[in-house]
Amino acid sequence: MKRRNFFRTVLASGVGMVTAPIIKAAPPVNQSPAKPETNIATARAIPRTTNSMPGKYPGQVVKVNHSNSIVEGKPSESAAYDMLKEGMLNLTDETDLKKAWLHFVNEDDIIGLKVNPIGGKLLSTSHAVTQSIVKQLEEAGISRSKIVIWDRREEQLDDAGFTADNYPGVSFMATECYDENKSYINAEGRFYSEDWIDKDHFLYADVEGEYDAYTMPYMVNGGKNSYFSKICTQKVTKIINVPVLKNAGTSITACMKNLAFGSISNTGRLHKALWHETSAYACAFPPLRDKVVLNVLDGILGCFDGGPAANPQFICQYKTMLVGSDPVAVDRVAYDVVINKRIQEGVQTEEKIAGRKFMEIAQELQLGVCDRDKIKLKEISI
Template sequence: MSFDRRGFLAATVAAAAVACSKKAEQASATAAASGSSSAKKLGIPGPYPGRVVEVYHSGSIIGDEFQAEPLEQMLDKGMMELTHAPSVEEAWREFVEPGDVVGIKLNPVGRPAVISSPELTRAIIARLERVGIPKKDIVAYDRYGTEFEAAGFPAWLPEGVRWTSASPVSPKIQLDMDGYDADVYMEMPLIHPAYLSEYKIDDPHLRRSYVAKFVTKEVNKIINIPLLKHHQSAGVTMALKNMSHGFTNNVSRSHASTTANACGLYIPAVVDLPIIREKVVLNILDGVKAAYHGGPGTTVQKYTWPHRTMYFATDPVAMDKVGWKAID
C-alpha cells in the first residue's frame, strides 16, 4: 500500500464526516496564543515532516531487562539526529522551554510484557530537567488510572513528577465525563450498539469522543511515547493510536465488533483535532521490545521480540508507516 500523510488524513477524515465543535477550535487557538514563540512551528506534522530517525543498539535489552545506559545513548543520538542540533540540550530546547508544562503519554496496555519502560521514561524526564523543566511541571499520563497503577508506573516515576488519568477505571460504557472537556470533541456518525440500552439514540454523547482535560487544560506540550505493537483491530498501535485512543473517551465504538471496525476512520479523525495537532510536539517510539501479534493486551507476551530500536519523529504518520513495516 502506498500513501502519504496528507492523503491518509484527508481521505479518512472526509470519509468519517467529522464535525469538530466551534469551541474546540477556540480552545486550540487560545492554547496556541498562550504558548511560546516556537509553538508556531511545533505540533503535527511539526518542523520535520516525513522524517523518521531510527536508532539501534544491540545492548539495549539483555534477556528481558532493559539497559539504562544504552537506552540513554539511543535517546541522545536520536534527538540530535532528528534535529541536527549541536548538543543534546539544544535538541530538547527545540521542543520545550522553561515555563512549559510538559505531558508524557505513556502506555500500560500490553502489561506485563510490552509497556513504557522506566529506563526510557526516566531518561526523558532527566533531559527535560536539564533544559529547565522542573519535575513539578512534568505530568505522566494514560487514560485509565487503574491501568497506569497496574503497570507500576507511579512506583518508578521520579519523586516530584505528577501523574494523572482521564478516567479512574475502565468503565463498561465509556461515556464518563469527569476527566474530559465538554467543549472539545470529535464527532462522527458512529455509535456503539451496546450503549443504546442506556442512552437514547439521539443523545449526542453517543456520537462524540471528548478530549481529556489533561490535553486541553493541564499541559501545553505533550511528548508521545508509543510502543511498537500489533493491534487486533487497528492492525498496529503506535504513535497515532496512542493519541486517538489515549486522549478521548467513547473509543470502543471504533472497534465494537469485527464487522464494525472503524479504527481507520476514528484514529485520524481524533488526531486531526487542532488542539492535539498543536500540543503533541514530539514522538519517541520505544521499539526496544516489540510485539508482532496478539495486541493490544496481555496476549502480546507470547509474540514479542527484541527489536532493540527506537524511532524519533515530529510526524506521527511517517513514524507509524516505518513502524508498520518493522512489524510486518
C-alpha cells in the same frame, strides 16, 4: 480492560442509561457500507499553529538500533538513554543535547508524556525509555514538577508501574480515574471521569454503541460524541508521545493510535466502524494536532501479533527506537518494521495495503508524511 458487551441494551441501575443503537438497513450486496458522518471538517477549518503536526521536522525520522538494549530480558535504561540522545541529536542536527530538547520544549511548558500502559508489566512503554526522557528533560532545565505522565486509565498506569514511588516529583493523571477504594463513581453517582472530559472539544461520529455496567467506567459517556481529555485541552501545554512498537492485526498501533484512542472518551463504538479514521481524525483536532511536538517510539521490546494486548508468545526484541516530530512518518517506518517481522514469522505472507489506511488519511489531513519515498530516514546503530 476487556472490550466486551459493547452493545448490550441494559446498564446496571445507578450507572445510567444509553440510547439503544440505531439499526440501519444493510447495504446492497458487494457494496461497502457508507462511513458514518463525522465533524472532521470542523477540525480542518481551525487555523494551524507553529507547533501543529507534523512539527519542526516533517517527514524526518531517526531510527536508533542498539544491540545491547536488553539486559536480562528487560530494556536497559543506560542503553535507552544513549538511544534517545542519538535520536535527539540526529533529528535536530545539534551537538548539544540540551539545545536539541529546547527545539521542542522550554522551562515554562507543562509537558505531558503520553505513555501506553495497556500491556501492564509485560509490554507497556518501558521505564527505561520513560526515565530517560524525564532525565534528559531535567538536564535541559525542565523541572520534574512540570512533567506529567498520563494516559486514559489510572488502573493501567498503576499496573504498569507508573507511580510516584518510581517517578518522584513527577505528576500522574488519567481521564478514567477512581478514588482510594478504586471506585469510579462518586457519592452523587457520577463518574469521577466526567470531570476530566472537555465537552467543548470532541470528535463527533454518527455511530453509537451501548455499554454495560462493566464497560461504562472505561467509556465515560455514550452517545455520538467522543470528548477530549482535559489533560490535553487544559492541563498540558506540550505533549511528548511515547508509544510502543506493536501490531494491530495486519496494521500497527503506534504514534497516532496511542494518541487518538488514548485521548478521547466513548471509543468502543469507533473500533469497528472507524478505527482508521479515528486514529487520524482525533489527531487533527487542536488538543493533539497543536500540542504533540515529539514522538519517541519505544521499540526496544514490542510485539508482532496479538497486539495491542500483551501475549508473551508474540513479544519480540526489536531493540530499536524511532524519534521524530512527524507522527505519520514515524508510524510509516514502524509499520515496515512490524510487517516485515510478521512476514518473517509466517503470520502473514505479504503486506496488506489496507493496513496503511490511517496513515494515508493522516497525510491527506496534512498531519505528516505517509509516502515512504518522501520520508528522510536516518538509521544509526550503537
